Amino acid sequence: MPDYGQIQVGSGTLDARLVLGLAVVLFVLGAVGVLIRRNPIVILVCIELMLNAANLTLIMFAAQLHNLEGQLFTLMTMTVAAAEAVVGLAILVDIFRVRDVDDVDQLSELRG
């Protein structure tokens, strides 16, 4: 099964496992970042990392399966991510203005 792990990129081919590995690395970086960092800006950046890891996977499979839906969905995700970043940053700016904190652990007002 020579073509299984190969995807067509322009005139050449690329090993799909490499692309997927990159996505995994990006995703884990993002996830670990969200988990261990306390700065909300960094957390936002890490979320973007995870989203882009997902985008990469989508594009990779879209290319492999010759299906445009993956690419379309990536566009969608990017839009949503942009919107999300806008809202998130706006909230953060507001929080900085009111509370002057840079540590999410201090933002626990919603505790039950």
Next chain:
Amino acid sequence: MLTALWLVPVVGALLVGVVLPRRLARPVGLATALVTLVLALAAAVAFQSGHQGYQYEEYVPWIRDYSIAYHLGLDGISLWLVLLNALLTVVAILAAGDRVARRGGFIALILLLEGGMAGVFLAADLLLFYVFWEAQLIPAYFLLWQWGEGDRANQAATKFVLYTLVGSLLALVAVIGEYVYAGGGAHTFDLATLAKQPPSPGIQFGLFFLFGLAFAIKVPLFPFHGWLRDAYAAAPVPLLVTFAGVMGKTGAYAMLRILVPLMPHPVLWWDWNAVVPILAVLGIAWGAFMAIAQRDMKLLIAYSSVSHMGFIVLGIFAFNQQGQQGAVLQMVNHGIIVPALFLLVGWIAVRTGTRDRTRMKDLAPRMPVLAGVFMVVTLAALGLPLLNSFAGEFMTLLGAWQFSPWLAVAGCLGLLLAPVYMLRLYQGLMYAAPGEQLPPPGDHGHHGAHPAAETATVARTDLAGGELALLVPLLVLMGLLGLYPYLLTQAMNSLGYPLPVPWR
């Protein structure tokens, strides 16, 4: 015509509550109720017995894709309940009088309640029925919450609404279930079509439970009467006229017109139809026992209602014509008696300043007219023959006997205990208290300076003319329907769609 029966009160409610100034509230509200009553009476007078199908019908497609229609119909059962509803609303508005605070809102909501309940009795489409079923809850909630007596009226209103909502939300599921499973795949909400082709017994069992719970809570059927104690204690007397007089009947009516025809064989493990009469008989006895234990006059009558509603349910689930027609009779009879009882008890409470029956005695010489009227109503309530309640109780129990003699025997416990609690109430209020040997009344019909009033101050004495006039129609009906119940049953054979046990 039929639309007017529910729309007139609703429009009247909007006029009274929103548009018109407060001083016009009573006259306009009363006029609205009277117009509705006249319309209902006209329908009754023009009613032809023996006609099959709906006598009056209105059909407008509403949501075609799901074959939901605005479909109203009036037949030999709904006619009497619509009439009762219209009559009692007039009584309620008259009884509200000047004493009710924020009169405009109160009367508007009473009218809204009338409209909702009329819709329940008129709906010939299951979804439309459900809409009205829920609609009647809204005015009831506000009336209980805003005009309730005592400091726990708020809680009582919430409890009532949540309790009934639990039932009716389950009923919504059942409404959809009917659409999906019944009617031979016709996917319709039309009651007549649904009644022709019920779903399989197992499905029926499920739907029976969902519907049954909603209706049983509304009636209320033992042991689902948990909301009743607080709600009846909180409800003001003019509200109780329709709240106790008609609202419970929407549940019983729905049992007879929805539950029984749409789910005639709810069989899973055993026939669940046979479970209901047992609950009904338990309710008859339980309500009577609880009535014996009560000291608050309103609660005593509330529990007597539980007992009497048990007869209605028993008759419906006797599954024969005598029992079911007796149940309809009893719905009307109870709807005539209970408002009268609540009004009288309310007036006595206003005069004496207490609802605790043990704190009153010797009232008869002070208020002879009230005592006389109360006596007649008491006798009607305990099922004295020649007065109306006897006919209904006799027919329901006759039906029960044919279903199972032991049920009728057990139901008779309610007949035996009714005189106990009703006479204890009446005699305790009106006559000498234990141990008393008073001198006979003097020439003016009043006791001299004897210590009757040591416990309760009697503000005003006898029944006022207006109060008496309010009760006269109810008293006349008690006598008339006792002597001639055929007046009601002769129209009942004309049904919009047949019951599982056909009425001939």
Next chain:
Amino acid sequence: MALQAVALALLLLPAAGALILALSALSISRRVVRLLGPGVVWLGFLCTLVLFVDSLQSGGPHDFSYWTWIRSGAFSLPANLLVDRLSVFMCLVVTGVGGLIVTYAVGYMDHENDASYARFFCYMDLFIFSMLLLVLAGNFVFLIMGWAMVGLSSYLLIGFYYWRYSAVAAARKAFVMNVVGDIALVLAAFAIFAQYHQTTYAGVFGALPRADDPWVEVIGFLLLVGGIAKSAQLPLHTWLPDAMEGPTPVSALIHAATMVTAGVYLIGRMHPIFDLAFWAHSTAALIGAVTALVAATIGIVQTDIKRVLAYSTMSQIGYMFLGVGLGAYAAGFYHLLAHAFFKALLFLGAGNVIHAMNDEQDMRRYGGLWKQLRPTSICFLIGSLALVGIFPLVGFFSKELILGDAFSKPDQGGFPQVMWAVGFLTAVLTGFYTGRMWWIAFWGEPARDRPVEHPHEAPPVMLVPVVILTVLTCIGGALQVNAGFDIPWRQVEDFLSPVVGPLPWSPRGLEWIPTAATLLLGGVAFLAAYNFYVSRVWRPWSAAVPWLQRLLERKYYFDEIYDAVFVRTMDGVANVGDRFLEEPVIDGAPTGVAAVAEAGAGTLSLTQSGYFRTYVLVFVGGALLGLAVILLARTAG
């Protein structure tokens, strides 16, 4: 057609009287009440006479239908009246004796205030209407209506003096015990409809089975319970003595002459059923005999003159039950008529005395009335002798007819003869307690604590009805004189036999022996009471057996037992149920559900730490877990 209108008028006249009086009780003048109250009853009597003449001529029963009461499927019930010889017979008693008593009440109730006066006659007319409805009803539902309505009138009249708690309690007791009977009748009606699909008398009696049918016995027993409750027979009798709390004319009319005999009427009316229901029928006779005996024994120790009469009423109705229970219907009804005469006489006579004694009812505080109330005393003596059964008063002929018929009835393994023996013993006791009452109240010296030194005789309006009843008591025996002897003059039997049939067995020719014995021993017992209670030649019997006296004075402890078994149990169930089931469970359930939800929400909210990281960790953990599950499922599949 005319007759149909007369029958309806008979029923509606007293009803109209009651209704008018009820609506105008607070304003109507006393003179109008005097006219209206008894007037409607006498008009009813006239109507009854019309029906009586017709029944003598044609004899055939008329079944008049007026309107449809209800129709529901197979259950179709016309509002119909059955006018036959039995109902006419009862109507004569009700309106005739009733008219006399209501007229008497015009004088007796005169010291009440205006409102109470009107109220009294309203209730009395209501009673007459109810009783007429009971006897004229042509179907079971209307029978039950009349049955319950007489119970209501009785309740209203017992509780007439509502300013006395004893009257109020007695009224309620009477009502509730009567409802037991009503319910039995209702159940009987159910069983009858369920078995025979008929509602009118004619229909039901026509549909009765010829062969053995267990339902006939069931129906018979249910009817019997109804009759027992209304006629104050054991064990549903405790209300009748208490019912003496009502005004004396009420005791005369309702609790002696008419209402309490409704049970006898019921058995006679339902004789086609009872003739088939052997056990129920025999039980009626047995209960009658036992009640006759038990009531007579209690009557010996009572001191309230009205209570003595009340127990004698129970006892005499026991005789009637004995008679109709054995199938001697005509004899039972003859005694019903005789009893209506002499017991109404006794009660009205007692009323005169009570009236003269300022409402004192304890006869130990009378004494010596013979000299001062001569007319009343003579009438009362004649009534007493009729009660004992002394020749030639009406009581002799009717009682001996029952006893003679019982004595001669063949078969049943000697059961009728045992019943006769009980009846014989009761007759002797009757002589004794009647004698005791008479001697103590009227003879001897005036009691030291007598409330009135120089009593006045009653006014004419009260005396005349008493005298008329005395005359009837004296000559009533001429109606049927075959007591103990085979004399073919039997007007009562001949009149009633089209309805209840002739006596199905013939006398043995030996009846004169028991008749003579009863007459002799009854009379001796009457005289013996003189030696016990007036001359006191003989030592009081109670000194010898004090426990027996106590047992009798407490009326065999029926009241105490009923109170403990029924009343307290009922209240206990009600209160315990309310406190421990209704309030906490049924009423508290919605609140309980709300509390549980609240507590649950509180617990769950602890998981909301507020730390962003925790949420993410749980999220990632959950995602990984989900992934693991999917992968595992795929490898496994």
